[in-house]
Amino acid sequence: MRGAAAGVVLLAAVLVSGCSAGQSQELKAGSGPAGGSKVDERAWPARTPVSGLTKGMVLPIEGYLISYPETVAWQRAQQSLWKRCMQRYGFTSFDPPEPGMFPPPGYDDANMARRYGISDSKEAARYGYHLPGGMGEPPVWEPGEGAERAVFSGSGVQVRSGSYKGEKVPENGCQGEVKGKLGRISYALASKVEFASLEESRNVPAVRSAVAVWSSCMKSHGYRAEHPYKAPDLISTLGSENPSAAETALAVADVGCKKTSRLVDVWFGAEEKIQKRRIEENQLALDEERKKNDAVLKTASRANDY
Template sequence: MRRRTGRMAAVAVILMYGVVGCGAPQGHEDSAPYLPPVPPPRPGTALPLDAYQPSPDQQARSDRAQATLERACLARFGLRWEGPEKTALEFGPRAIASERADRFGVVDEDEAARYGYRPPPWSTRNPQVRAALTGHHHNPPPEVEKVLYGLAPEHEGRRVPDGGCRAEAAKELMRGAPQADRSLPLRLAQQVAASRARDPRLVQALRAWTTCMARLGHPYASPAAAAQDRRWKQDEPPTEAERLVARADVRCRQETRYLPTLIAVTAKHQRELIDRHALELGRLKRLEDIRVHNVAAVLSA
């Protein structure tokens, strides 16, 4: 998460990978900003690599379990901390849900008519949402901070765990899990995104989409080119021209069945890479299963 120092940036990355959790916020919940709920993913948009990454619910439970262990660790040092704010709890699950809900860009004509190519107000790609989630935080008291992050070797004569209570809690949630590369699914997904453009089915669908857009008076080489048109100023509200292009984009995707083709091609290429990396992904699945078990044990204790 963003912060005045680099530590909160690290926390955001950790949250996304499920190794830092946050407890039920009790100190600042009343002032937490309201954010609209993330809609469920569109039917048929799930992808094979999703099975090797935490779901939003799993991420939320992991974050809560992590904070439970952190508070127990701090208590050993006579320290009390009510845990991160509600927005810190919400960031990880919301980011995963948001990625799955809008992973294929603008596909809803109503949203295109309202927001153009801008992320909708529920998306963590929306700058206002990210600012609300990452800016509404209060630093722990200094004594808590030292033990939580392991910034001091000891506290009142007791040795602080390496990396602090945060690292100790993360290690406990991974107890018994095999070594595995948790970034592998993301790298494979990026590899597919780069290679699928050569698939004949997608090439044909893209050709149909460009023909449709040209017929409507919007000559773009691809949906990405339309979304990244330099006329769309990201620090300004969407113009009528942007909304018009975005609506035409959605209509042409529907008319040419571009989105179903994109999903089918992406899924096919992901399955091929899953077969190719079966051993590594098998270890990762085992790791995630054990972590889910450990999280459940902490939350039920």
């Protein structure tokens, strides 16, 4: 989350992955809003794609990334601790937007369903290259002006000599206090491996060959595109609310040619081998990174159970 002065975005797209064996922050499939919550977890992405050419595919690095349910659990704990801190100073109406209302298209940063371009023919026919369901943007939130912002951030005219109305304010305010208590999720190394493997796999001969077959197939349908990532450039309706007929026709051809060329299977297989090698090369550091994140999530779980 961004600092208070710049606004705080309730992140929707920490496109994250499978939990480690010891993690309990799993997606509760089928659970709708509970109590006064506005969050419908049924709208959250599944752990693995449930349809299309990437159905059931899981890359090795996903066990080291952070899943969307884990991200939401951490955000909920952060907000809970924020509120408790702010209430100590009389801000009982301090109420940031609830996490989990604006889910990303994928369960993790690998975003398997669209990692190699769109891959589901039914979605392509209905949405083209648009995201299914018209997913909204996460809200940008900032604390209230004046004293609320000052106590939250720890700076402002209302906080004098480190105190607010005679009560000492933590360094960097309630935001700083919670950061110290909760810690932050960081998976920079896992993300680096995830990104690097995708880039490296693009140059694997078998992948390049499959892309060429895909491109030839697209040409037979009347479309000239050298690579699946460039296919959306052939239409101009991505910024519109709904896809055009031309967009859906292109998208259907795109997925059909991926199936004919076996591009997704070939690319996934190539990237899987690369990731296994890169994980082995960075095993100790990746394990340590995941261990630290598991500790943060354990702290978050205790805060949410409070």
